[in-house]
Amino acid sequence: MHIWSAITTTHTHKPMDYPTFFHIFSSLLTIIYALITISGRHNSRLPPGPYPFPVIGNLLKLSDKPHQSLATLSKRYGPLMSLKLGSRTTIVVSSPDIAKEFFHTHDISFSGRTVPDTARIVDHDKYSIAWLPTGEQWRKLRRIGREYLFSVQRLDDSQLLRGEKVQELLNHVQRCCTNEKAVNIGASAFTTTLNVLSKFIFSVDFAQYDTISSQEFKEAVMALVELAGKPNLADFFPILKPLDPQGLVRKGNVYGKKLLTIFDRIINQRLQLRSSSMSTNIDVLDLLLNVVQKDESIFSRDDMRHFFYALFIAGTDTTSGTLEWAMAELIHNPEKMETARSEIIKLMQNNKGNIQEMHISQLPYLQAIIKETLRLHPPVPFLIPHQALHDVEVQGFIVPKNAQIICNIWAMGRDHNIWPNPKKFMPERFLKVKIDYKGQDYEFIPFGAGRRICPGLNIAHRMLHIMLGSLIHKFEWKLEGNIRAQDMDMEEKFGLTLPRKVPLMAIPIKV
Numbered sequence: 397m398h399i400w401s402a403i404t405t406t407h408t409h410k411p412m413d414y415p416t417f418f419h420i421f422s423s424l425l426t427i428i429y430a431l432i433t434i435s436g437r438h439n440s441r442l443p444p445g446p447y448p449f450p451v452i453g454n455l456l457k458l459s460d461k462p463h464q465s466l467a468t469l470s471k472r473y474g475p476l477m478s479l480k481l482g483s484r485t486t487i488v489v490s491s492p493d494i495a496k497e498f499f500h501t502h503d504i505s506f507s508g509r510t511v512p513d514t515a516r517i518v519d520h521d522k523y524s525i526a527w528l529p530t531g532e533q534w535r536k537l538r539r540i541g542r543e544y545l546f547s548v549q550r551l552d553d554s555q556l557l558r559g560e561k562v563q564e565l566l567n568h569v570q571r572c573c574t575n576e577k578a579v580n581i582g583a584s585a586f587t588t589t590l591n592v593l594s595k596f597i598f599s600v601d602f603a604q605y606d607t608i609s610s611q612e613f614k615e616a617v618m619a620l621v622e623l624a625g626k627p628n629l630a631d632f633f634p635i636l637k638p639l640d641p642q643g644l645v646r647k648g649n650v651y652g653k654k655l656l657t658i659f660d661r662i663i664n665q666r667l668q669l670r671s672s673s674m675s676t677n678i679d680v681l682d683l684l685l686n687v688v689q690k691d692e693s694i695f696s697r698d699d700m701r702h703f704f705y706a707l708f709i710a711g712t713d714t715t716s717g718t719l720e721w722a723m724a725e726l727i728h729n730p731e732k733m734e735t736a737r738s739e740i741i742k743l744m745q746n747n748k749g750n751i752q753e754m755h756i757s758q759l760p761y762l763q764a765i766i767k768e769t770l771r772l773h774p775p776v777p778f779l780i781p782h783q784a785l786h787d788v789e790v791q792g793f794i795v796p797k798n799a800q801i802i803c804n805i806w807a808m809g810r811d812h813n814i815w816p817n818p819k820k821f822m823p824e825r826f827l828k829v830k831i832d833y834k835g836q837d838y839e840f841i842p843f844g845a846g847r848r849i850c851p852g853l854n855i856a857h858r859m860l861h862i863m864l865g866s867l868i869h870k871f872e873w874k875l876e877g878n879i880r881a882q883d884m885d886m887e888e889k890f891g892l893t894l895p896r897k898v899p900l901m902a903i904p905i906k907v
């Protein structure tokens with residue numbers, strides 16, 4: 397029976413009286429409305445996307461590699477797509493044009509953050525530059541970052557220190573070389589990056605290359621990075637937040653407290669030193685303590701501790717992961733390694749020392765390698781999810797207030813409409829075009845774009861080039877276990893960053 401005749405007649409085929417008809421009709425409308433609302437398609441102007449199931453939405457569409465699942469879905473539904481991840485409306489951006497609309501045209505409207513549950517660890521979300529909305533407090537933290545850490549002047553002034561840390565990395569590699577031992581490239585780069593930041597900020601090393609020494613800071617940062625990369629049911633179903641069903645916040649609190657305690661210890665020691673006027677060295681901690689002491693209501697000790705927390709979590713694994721992928725690609729493509737080494741040797745032929753930051757601009761192939769690595773292996777494949785502050789119309793669709801915005805830069809990096817031979821590691825492609833990762837070229841935004849662009853871009857740029865340049869200038873590399881370059885496992889796994897499935901273990905040979 398047709399639905400309309402079913403509601404306008406009874407089983408005796410007598411016409412239904414008006415109040416009964418009205419009652420049934422309005423009940424049906426209510427049920428239909430409820431179903432549509434539950435499934436999240438109440439807004440007919442949402443961008444296209446797969447039809448969501450009630451409650452779970454489109455969660456079943458995601459595999460253990462969500463960046464790949466979303467890339468496949470976007471091929472079907474387009475570069476502006478909407479999904480329902482549990483109860484969360486999610487907009488997926490996968491083309492440069494649309495990315496420009498989000499992070500340029502409507503940048504302010506999309507500058508919010510959807511805050512994941514693990515950001516609540518030690519109340520970090522309440523203070524963090526990475527999670528605060530773009531209000532006064534966030535602007536203040538960005539200003540402090542620019543002024544005291546990341547300005548060209550501050551970076552130029554601190555370049556010797558980074559050079560020292562790279563020399564320590566080379567010493568570690570040399571020890572492995574002498575003992576014919578493989579270097580765990582990612583882990584070593586992690587130690588270097590951690591020490592570059594800790595020496596810059598606190599004038600102390602937080603990590604060692606050997607495994608005998610205590611590594612409590614390093615372990616805590618690694619654990620927090622890992623926790624933050626785990627898909628969390630509470631993010632898809634906020635009703636579960638109080639239960640913390642996977643125990644991620646509980647576990648994270650232990651490590652988060654450890655980090656804050658270490659910062660506290662260092663801050664207290666420094667305050668003592670300052671009061672006895674024995675402090676001679678002016679580092680970032682000193683500069684920020686001056687800001688705190690000037691007016692605690694503007695920048696408090698808690699603001700400062702969480703500022704450090706955010707920098708170490710955001711800055712270490714991203715940088716070391718990129719370095720590991722760059723080395724893996726070069727060992728996998730020996731002819732590219734040779735081209736890179738020749739370029740460096742040519743520049744450094746009259747210079748016995750190490751590559752310095754001032755050499756970077758004279759090493760276009762090395763720069764192209766870092767770009768090509770970030771294109772194929774962006775360590776933050778979705779950027780850090782943004783949030784719409786209000787309803788915004790984009791290309792005729794409505795991105796609703798509070799929607800989570802995911803920009804799939806992994807998919808953009810492998811889109812054959814943007815890059816010829818996208819899966820091939822070809823640094824040369826960047827020699828021919830003027831495309832950079834400074835947030836102006838929307839086909840290539842591994843550091844993001846707009847007001848929430850990565851504030852650590854310039855220090856990461858410098859660290860990556862001098863670490864990679866030095867490792868290939870001073871050593872040749874072969875794989876542990878005599879694995880041939882072409883047989884290397886180049887699989888990635890999903891996490892906060894996109895790490896290698898198999899850590900790169902490579903044996904250095906002195907050139």
Ligand code: HEM
Pocket residue numbers: 525526527593706707708710711712714715718774775776779780781782841842843844845847848849850851852853855856
């Ligand atoms: C290869 C290295 C790195 C990459 C690829 C990278 C990438 C990113 C990306 C994609 C974002 C999010 C942008 C957005 O939301 O649109 C971000 C944010 C951030 N990054 Fe980085 N980053 C790197 C290194 C660093 C370093 C070394 C630091 C600091 C020492 C750092 C500190 C931050 C902070 C604090 C944020 C949050 C900014 C905010 O929300 O306002 N990053 N980064």
